[in-house]
Amino acid sequence: MKQKFYDTAVKQEKAILVGVITADETEELEKEYLEELEFLVETAGGKTVKHFTQKLMRPERATYVGTGKLEEIKEYVIAEEIDIVVFDDELSPSQLRNIENELKVKILDRNNLILDIFAGRAQTAQAKTQVELAQLQYLLPRLTRMWTHLERQKGGIGMRGPGESQIETDRRLILNKISLLKDKLKSIDRQNETQRKNRHQLVRAALVGYTNVGKSTIMNMLSKSDVFAENKLFATLDTTVRKVVIENAPFLLSDTVGFIRKLPHHLVECFKSTLDEVREADILIHVVDISHPNFEDQIRTVNETLKDLGAVDKDNITVFNKIDAYKPTEVFEGEELKPLTLEDFKQSWMARHNSPAIFISAAKRENIDEFRQLLYDKVKAIHTARYPYDHLLY
Numbered sequence: 198m199k200q201k202f203y204d205t206a207v208k209q210e211k212a213i214l215v216g217v218i219t220a221d222e223t224e225e226l227e228k229e230y231l232e233e234l235e236f237l238v239e240t241a242g243g244k245t246v247k248h249f250t251q252k253l254m255r256p257e258r259a260t261y262v263g264t265g266k267l268e269e270i271k272e273y274v275i276a277e278e279i280d281i282v283v284f285d286d287e288l289s290p291s292q293l294r295n296i297e298n299e300l301k302v303k304i305l306d307r308n309n310l311i312l313d314i315f316a317g318r319a320q321t322a323q324a325k326t327q328v329e330l331a332q333l334q335y336l337l338p339r340l341t342r343m344w345t346h347l348e349r350q351k352g353g354i355g356m357r358g359p360g361e362s363q364i365e366t367d368r369r370l371i372l373n374k375i376s377l378l379k380d381k382l383k384s385i386d387r388q389n390e391t392q393r394k395n396r397h398q399l400v401r402a403a404l405v406g407y408t409n410v411g412k413s414t415i416m417n418m419l420s421k422s423d424v425f426a427e428n429k430l431f432a433t434l435d436t437t438v439r440k441v442v443i444e445n446a447p448f449l450l451s452d453t454v455g456f457i458r459k460l461p462h463h464l465v466e467c468f469k470s471t472l473d474e475v476r477e478a479d480i481l482i483h484v485v486d487i488s489h490p491n492f493e494d495q496i497r498t499v500n501e502t503l504k505d506l507g508a509v510d511k512d513n514i515t516v517f518n519k520i521d522a523y524k525p526t527e528v529f530e531g532e533e534l535k536p537l538t539l540e541d542f543k544q545s546w547m548a549r550h551n552s553p554a555i556f557i558s559a560a561k562r563e564n565i566d567e568f569r570q571l572l573y574d575k576v577k578a579i580h581t582a583r584y585p586y587d588h589l590l591y
Contacts, residue, residue, distance in 0.1 A: 208413070209243065209244050210240065210242070210243045210244070210247050210280035210281050210303075210392025211243070211244055211277070211278070211279050211280050211281070212238050212243045212245050212246065212279065212280065212281040212282070212283055213245070213246060213247045213248070213249060213270065213273065213279050213281075213282050213283070214234050214238070214245055214246065214247070214248045214249065214282075214283050214284075214285065215233060215248075215249045215250075215262060215270065215282060215283070215284045215285065216230060216231050216234070216248070216250050216286075216496065217250070217251055217252075217253050217255075217256045217259070217261065217262065217285075217286070217512070218250055218251070218252045218285075219253065219254065219255055219256075220254055220255075221435055224250070229248055229439060229490070229491055230246075230285055230458075231248045231250070231285060232322070233457075233458075233565065234283060234285050234310075234495055235248075236409075237307075237310050237311065238283060238310065239316065240279075240314050241310060241313055241314050241317070242281075243281060245275065247277075249266065249269070249270055249273075249475070250508075251263060251266045256286060256292075258289075258291075258297070259291065259292065259295050260292060260296055261284055261286070261288060261292050261296065262293050266338045267296070267299055267300075270300065271299060271300055274300055274301075274302055279302060280302060280303060281303045281304075281305060282296070282300055282303070282304050282305070283300060283306070283307070283310055284304070284305070284306045284307065284457070285309060286306060286322050287306050287307060287308045287459075288304070288306040288339050290339045293306070293339060296474055296498075305325050307458075307459055308335060308464075309335065311457070311460070311464065312328065312331055312332050312335060312464070315328045315331070315392065315464065315560070316328050316329075316332065322385065322387045323382070323389070325533075326378055326381050326382055326385065327382065327464075328464075329378060330375060330378040330379065330382065331376070331464045333371050333374055333375050334375065336362065336371065337368065337371055337372070337375075340364050340367055340368055340371075347392075350371040357416075383396075385471075388494065389473070390473075398481070399440075399447060399448055399449050400442075400446075400448040400479050400579045400580050400583075401448065401450075401451070401474075401477065401478045401479050401480070401575045401576075402448055402450050402451070402478055402479065402480040402481075402482055402572070402576070403451045403453060403474050403475045403478035403481055403482065404416060404450065404451065404482050404484055405453060405456070405475055405482070405483055405484070405499060405500055405503065406455060406456070406479050406483055406484035406485060406486075406495075407455055407456055407457065407485075407486065407489075407495035407496075407498060407499055407529070408452065408454075408457050409455060409486070410455065410484045410485060410486040410489075410518060410519075411484055411486065411493070411518040411519060411559050412455065412484050413452055414450050414518075414559040414560060415482075415484060415559045416437065416450060416452040417514070418437065418559050418562070418565065419441050419450060419569070419572075419582070420439035420440070420441045420450055427442065437451065437452045438450070438451045438474065439451075439452075441477070443569050443572055443573040443576070446573050446576045446577055446580070448572075448576045451474040451475075451478065453472060453474055453475055454472075456498055456499050456502045457498070458494075458498045462586070464479075465502075467520075472508075473508055475503070475506060475508050476507060476508045476520070478508075478511065479511070479512060479579050480511070480512045480513070480514065480572075480575050480576070480579070481503070481508065481511045481512070481513045481514055482489075482514050482572075483499060483513060483514065483515045483516065484516045484518050485515060485516065485517050485518065485555070486518055486519050487517040487518065487519055487520055487547070488520075488522035488523045496529040507558045510577065512575060513554070514553055514554075514555065514571060514572070514575065515551035515553070515554045516554075516555050516557060516568065517542065517547060517551075517554060517555070517556045517557070518541060518557055518558065518559055519558060519559075519560070520537075520539070520558050520563060520564075521556065521558040521560070521561045521563060522555050522558075523536070523537060523554065525537060539556060539564055540558040543556065551564050553571060553573055555567060555568045
């Protein structure tokens with residue numbers, strides 16, 4: 198008898214990405230957005246095979262893109278056996294239903310994708326609760342989509358009520374679950390608040406920044422700990438706090454979840470408690486990936502999120518990381534494209550517009566001593582101001 202072998206490996210899902218270039222966006226900007234979306238798909242375990250874009254004043258109310266573009270996407274989905282179509286904006290419940298009916302494959306929007314990644318990354322009870330709450334809040338207005346199979350049946354006795362009543366039943370169950378999760382989060386927040394009160398005597402610093410800029414690598418370098426660091430978006434989801442000592446100055450350093458443009462509103466709300474470490478920090482260490490072609494936009498996104506959190510008026514250090522990977526974009530005519538020296542960075546507009554600023558490579562450990570000295574001076578100044586008669590530490 199011939200033996201059968203079965204492939205038990207998980208098949209990597211093939212995805213295509215869809216974005217709309219609106220009046221206030223450029224093709225280059227949308228290209229960058231879709232590249233970031235592709236990185237999100239990769240982080241979630243999928244593989245992107247094609248991008249689709251369309252210029253519109255605003256996304257179509259019914260199907261996000263025009264009917265012609267949707268037909269083009271449908272043909273590609275069928276021909277290439279695509280598993281998922283991911284849209285670069287939040288889709289309304291009606292858009293989601295209409296697109297699913299047309300394409301007959303799994304449809305995700307940007308928010309749903311980020312929620313899926315967060316669900317896979319959550320480790321602590323707090324993070325898991327926050328993600329589940331955000332997922333249920335996202336699902337609630339989209340419940341009708343789960344019952345579209347009833348719409349395909351041609352009425353008849355007994356077919357008018359059950360679908361509707363089932364939706365109401367599910368809605369009640371979800372609302373009850375949301376209420377329970379909110380109570381659970383309040384309880385966790387109270388416990389965390391007690392822990393933070395016990396740490397008030399030490400100066401507190403928080404690493405903030407766009408996702409995947411190297412915060413966890415810097416955390417490991419400064420605290421000599423082993424915080425999970427990976428070249429993927431949202432590698433860190435749970436806030437990690439470590440005690441760090443530079444010379445004779447101890448302080449607490451926290452590594453927080455990275456920010457991203459168009460971060461789902463539900464997630465921002467749910468994770469505000471986690472980001473209390475940011476709000477209550479004495480020093481914000483804003484880490485920037487200087488090798489990213491649009492790091493200025495990322496800086497703006499982080500600053501806007503900090504403003505939403507009420508955490509802008511704080512002692513701030515801007516750390517331009519990954520200087521070893523930075524590629525200059527402008528050169529004088531006839532000159533070769535040469536890597537910038539540390540002195541070049543210090544004389545640049547980046548240093549002038551972000552004071553105090555430090556330029557490092559955490560991975561290659563370049564200019565780390567100067568970074569540690571700057572941190573030491575900041576910690577010492579805050580501790581001296583808070584405890585003017587404490588001469589034991591310094």
